[in-house]
Amino acid sequence: MSSFRLYRIIKTFLQFGLDELIPSHMLPWYAKLIRFTLFWLRNKHQDKPSALRLRLAIESLGPVFVKFGQMLSTRRDLLPEDFANELALLQDQVPAFDGELAKAIILKAIGEETFNQHFSDFDIQPLASASIAQVHTATLLQDGQSFEVVLKVLRPNITETILADVKVMSLFAGVVAKFLPDGKRLRPKEVVNEYRKTIIDELDLNREAANATLLKHNFSQGNASDSVLYVPKVYSDFSHENVMVMERIYGIGVGEIATLQGLGVDMKLLAERGVEVFFTQVFRDSFFHADMHPGNVFVDATHPADPTWIAIDCGICGTLNREDKRYLAENFVAFFNRDYRKVAELHVDSGWVPSETSVDEFEFAIRTVCEPIFNKPLSEISFGQVLVSLFNTARRFNMEVQPQLVLLQKTLLYIEGLGRQLYPQLDLWQTAKPFLENWVKQQMGVKAVFKKIKENLPFWNEKLPEMPDLLYDYLKTTQVTRQKQMHLFTELKAQQHKNHKIIIGTLLFSTLCICAAIIFH
């Protein structure tokens, strides 16, 4: 990490007065001394509230910090509300880098000959530039056909920048944990580590290409609902770790509300379809796009009465196993029936919290945090907030909330935010309920049992020839075990008998001693 970058970060933090978030009585003498020696770096924004100062500082530190701030803004379980709201406003307006440099990177990755053979009309002016990458348009010639594509190129030296910035963040995380009141509860080190993992995953465009291909595949199964989400095709033959080639899409950014309204888009349907897409990914495919911020979501408004979604940037995706889905479905259904007892019982019976947990206490804790949420009309309830409250309570009762569930909770907050921005009266529960109930029904019904037997049939087929041997082994082991048990039992009896004799002997001897003592006294 260059010392210049470290100085710049410290300078920014001090000039936005972020050191003042730490009460001075919590600072040791050496920290006060260091602060004193940097006397020329004064808080230049005293008139602004601290949450705003934090956002401005992050914005001026560049894309790696901005992305971190955006991620933090979804951790409403950790941050005070004013800070979470302010961080949600973070925008990454990143200046583009030289188009010639982008082309040089592409040529190196794809190979000059292949590039010249397959690509034409490469636009040296970027179409868009974002925190990790920059995007250029071109025409791809393949199998005698031409396709409009975009080439996404990782920023040069982005890996080094990210690693250096994350190192500084870890340093600050240590300071926050140690000196900020309530610092430990914020779990800053875990949060930074989680961010590190996520952003490093984003640096591999092969991974993003694979995720996009799977998401596209899931929504191309010929189901009626598949047309609701479109994912641009990835041309994997030309994709590499730092360059990705994909179909160009034309959509309206989901944040452009006025444009969408101007076109007469059915906003209610669009918002409901957003929720539908999310629950389909979670409960049907167990694979979900987990970076649904407004820059990554577009609307196809070709038919305003039948609007559909387009998702790009599949760098961060989440997967869920059956157990995760069961957890979500059963708890959501119990929650929305306001059956907190059931929620508590589910946690104890399934071993999500330790078995010695008192159901009464757990129920009471959940009721305390959730009842206020349900005082609102259903159409105003946030699923994401319900999950935040549930996870917080469950953590207090020693449940380890799995990272994929935290990722899901964050995505849910994004989806709700998007949905309500489009259509403020969106009733999430009405849209989500059929998905949850269907899933629970599918898992519990007779059909599901038959499905499971059918799925296991090949396995049984494979094991069948071994069955007689297995049965013989089982019976033999049982017989041997029984013999061993009998032997042990006889030994135990003999030992008991022996002990009995020793006790009687000792008693007799003691009585004789006492008698002798009395006689010869």
Ligand SMILES: Nc1ncnc2c1ncn2[C@@H]1O[C@H](COP(=O)(O)OP(=O)(O)OP(=O)(O)O)[C@@H](O)[C@H]1O
């Ligand atoms: N297939 C596409 N067709 C048209 N435009 C696209 C396409 N893919 C990306 N873009 C444009 O490029 C921008 C940046 O792309 P993308 O979000 O994939 O980059 P990123 O660096 O991963 O961004 P983020 O900051 O969200 O991580 C998008 O917001 C969009 O405007």
